[in-house]
Amino acid sequence: MTSLGTPAATATDLQDERLATPQGITDNVRAAIRRVRDGDLGSLPVIGGIVVIWTIFQSLNATFLSSTNLVNLSFDMVPVGVLALGIVCVLMVGQIDLSVGSVSGVSAAITAVVMVKHEQPMVLAVLAAVAAGCLIGWVYGQVFNRVGVPSFVVTLGGLLAFLGVQLWLLRGQNAINLPYDSTLVRFAQLWFVPHWLAYALAVAAAGGFLATGWVRARTRRRAELSSSSLQWLVTQSLLLLAALLFAVSYLNRTRGVAWMFVFFVALVLVMNYVFTRTKFGRSLCAVGGNAEASRRAGIDVRGVYTAAFVLCSGLAATGGILAASRLAAANQSTGTGDVNLNAIAAAVIGGTSLFGGRGSTFAALLGVLVIQSISSGLTLLNLDSSYRFVITGAVLLIAVGLDSVARRSRQAHGRG
Known part of the structure; x- marks a missing residue:
């Protein structure tokens, strides 16, 4: 038995440098350079993008990197970031969910209706909203697995249907205000x-x-x-x-x-542990890489698909609750507009592959940081929201292009 700091001479994975774990500082630097050369860029492009975006906006407005603005940024990125975390789950298995915005809107409406109109405890309202989100994901999984309807079509139908459910729950009211002294509102604004x-x-x-x-x-x-x-x-x-x-x-x-930001980071870390240290996480990567090979290896492919949809919708419901708490109200526009696109874009910009099998929970954190940084910077510059759509779309296109090029490079170098 060798000590922790001494390389094991008999390490079996040293026969292939692609399998070996770099040991010292020099080895890790060389390995990082080799991975970049082979197309395994990791989080490098998005981190570089954040540096460029922050540098540009700070040069145009000195308030951008102020402590006050960054605190506001940490608040604003959480609801969409939680939705993006759910999108990572479905992208990992090579599928998509276009209804996360509508599901978040339904969950916000359920929370407000149960808390305000029916005067039930906050905990019951939150549990009802999250349970509804998980049930929606389970239904998606059943339709996808048993009927064979593509996830794009299933969730596109859900986008429209649950928008109608949200409007029905609000019953013509523009908004239902949450009590300002409630724990949810204080958590999302004051704690x-x-x-x-x-x-x-x-x-x-x-x-x-x-x-x-x-x-x-x-x-x-x-x-x-x-x-x-x-x-x-x-x-x-x-x-x-x-x-x-x-x-x-x-x-x-x-x-x-903010405690809400700490909650988001904790959620990212927990999901990262699930993805990287559990059998379920390895199954997600395997199914996204090759569903048929996973089935032959004994993985319950249908169960993995269903679990991915349930996780995505459950996290979308959580994001909707946080969005309503942040605004202290659930209204007809909660979860609508560009919420869907921002959540999907955040996951992809952060480094999650659209081709399945590759992704990280930190992609949601980094991706939503990019999107909210663009939004915050343009707001400080008093520019029209049209610029935000154009810039976000350009960044998304660049991210997908880099992913496609890197994927071909990894395959050419035997890294999959």
């Missing part, structure tokens, strides 16, 4: 993490990253596989800690870190 706790969460996140990496490295060592060195894990953790502490310190100059 911030205490400054000391925000710093503690940053330290805990970096420590958790180090602990997780160390456990994974030890497990691979015991299986006689290559693994990252302790030096590299510590370096990564320190860089992450420095970035988180700086972000927290900057946001704390004004109101601080």
Whole structure:
């Protein structure tokens, strides 16, 4: 048995550099360069895009990167970000859901009707809305699996049908206002993490990253596989800690870190664990890569499809609740307009492949950051919303183009 910092001479995956895990700092840098050269770009394009977008808007308006505006940005990106997280689930299996906006609108209407009109507890209203979203996803899965209707058509029908259900629930009312003193509204507008706790969460996140990496490295060592060195894990953790502490310190100059944003990040991390460390997550990637091969390997392909639709609709319902809470009202326009397109665009811009089998929950976080940054920057410049549609569409086209080119490059270099 070798120590964590010493490479295992008998590591079986070292016979193929595509399978081996880089160990030291130099190895990781070389591996990153090799992956980019082979077409595995990862999050590099979207991170570069964020830097460019932020640089341009900051040069045009010095308020853009102010602590106040970034706090507002962290609030505004959450509802659409949760919807985008659901879109990642269905894109992973090579399908699509065009109704996430309508489902979010229905869930917002259910929440308002149960809380305000029927005067039921908030918890019951939230559970009813999320349950309705999950039921919608289950229906999509059954129609897709048993009838064979393409997901595009199933969810397009859902988009129209549930928009009608939303209007019926509101029964001609333009809006149903949520109580301003309710927990939902305070959570989405007024609740911030205490400054000391925000710093503690940053330290805990970096420590958790180090602990997780160390456990994974030890497990691979015991299986006689290559693994990252302790030096590299510590370096990564320190860089992450420095970035988180700086972000927290900057946001704390004004109101601080919003609890709603913390909720979104926690949801991203939980879903990332599900995607990367569970059998279900591996099944999602396998089905998206090749459904027939997955079926022959013993994976319940129909069950995976249904679960993906349920997750997507359930997260859409959650996003609708957050959107209504943010506005302190559920109205006829909740979930309409460009909500659908923004959610799908965020997932794709963030790096989730339209071809299935490749994606990450962090794609939702990065993608919605791009979209909301564009929206926030144009608002500060007092420009018409038409510019936002044009710019967002151009960014989406570039993202899909890069994904297509990178996919061909990966196949040419044997990386799938």
